[in-house]
Amino acid sequence: MVMCYCKAGDLTSLREVFEASLQAMASNVMSWNTMIDGYCKAGHYEILVLLLPVARHCHVEHDDAQKPEQQMLVMPTTVTMATMVTTCTQIGDFALGQQVHHYIWQFGTKINTMLSNALIGMYFKCRNMNQALDIFTAMLDAPNLFCWKMVIAGLRI
Secondary structure: OHHHHHHHOOHHHHHHHHHHHHHOOOOOHHHHHHHHHHHHHOOOOHHHHHHHHHHHHHOOOOOOOOOHHHOOOOOOOHHHHHHHHHHHHHHOOHHHHHHHHHHHHHOOOOOOHHHHHHHHHHHHHOOOHHHHHHHHHOOOOOOOHHHHHHHHHHHHO
């Protein structure tokens, strides 16, 4: 349902279905990513401000004593975080982008090449060359051609 409302551009129904799924604990990361994508494509970037606190709340450590029905079903992924960082970059809200980056580090979200590229791009665009280069040099995966192009372009700014 979330995907259907997203494609139709019906943000009101999209939000209602998403919130109902959160309350019923039936939401999943695809719902999150679809909702973020739908809102951002429609130019409603405020969804990032609303979802970041929800993402923090949903990030819990699971111990083996918890029953499966008590575990949180929604966990933002590297795709979720990369989408949020990229959107912050596109709208020029670097303070929010830095909050997302702080969340990524605070909760140990795996930083893969896609997320590294999103962060590097954001920091270059907000003219924080040192932070962009720190992320580039700390990449766990080997930088690909796109990473190198981004760094070269960023240093030319």
